[in-house]
Amino acid sequence: MSSVAVRLEGVKVRFETVVLAFDCTVRAGEIVGVAGASGSGKSTLFNVIAGFEAPDRGAVRIFGEEMAGRPPSERPVSVVFQENNLFAHLDVATNVGLGISPSLRLRSADLKRVDEALERVGLVGFGRRLPPTLSGGERQRVALARAVVRHRPLLLLDEPFAALDPGMRAEMRELLADLHREEGNTILMITHHPEDLRQLSDSVLFLDQGHILVHDPLDRFLERRDTAAINRFLGNA
């Protein structure tokens, strides 16, 4: 497999009032924190990689393959959104099963994979529960299980811990680190919390006003004092 997970070259996305421009290279196997002020372009970056947004220009390559014209379901990508998008009327096991087959045609081997995924996120015995009966942290674990069960090599996490209290955030970070160790996948994770970066990420993509301002190894990023937007994010005086 290519040692580069994601390469964006000359990518431009034009909305009515703004143009966003992305160039970056993400190495396979890294956890990359994606940060930047509200409206800086983080979700659009994810939408371009996952295939929900077609760029007006430029090339999106994932593991060396050009993605133009490929729908989201045919990309080697799983996405976990901030609102975990679980179906409230379907039980936990069924929600996870949707990660394998959107039409829920699940064979017995698939049901075993669902059970294994629930076990890996610490939700043994939760299969028959409905999402509204779960805590916020448990619901995010279900969303993570639904992504994990797909075994796609690129995982995009859009503020996966946003609704969680600090204790839960720490627990979820540990879970994510364990899953990453087991899967050896590449993870891009949007976060507004410097602590998430410190604890998890190998490098940081920092966006500002629709473009990638820096892509630094974690240590270099944390030492930066040269940019107002990054100082604000890191809480530097």
Ligand SMILES: Nc1ncnc2c1ncn2[C@@H]1O[C@H](COP(=O)(O)OP(=O)(O)OP(=O)(O)O)[C@@H](O)[C@H]1O
């Ligand atoms: N469908 C759209 N139509 C028009 N403008 C859009 C659309 N999607 C995003 N934008 C604009 O593109 C810019 C980047 O938005 P984006 O949602 O990617 O930012 P973000 O960094 O994810 O923000 P947040 O942290 O608030 O989620 C914003 O100015 C936004 O208004």
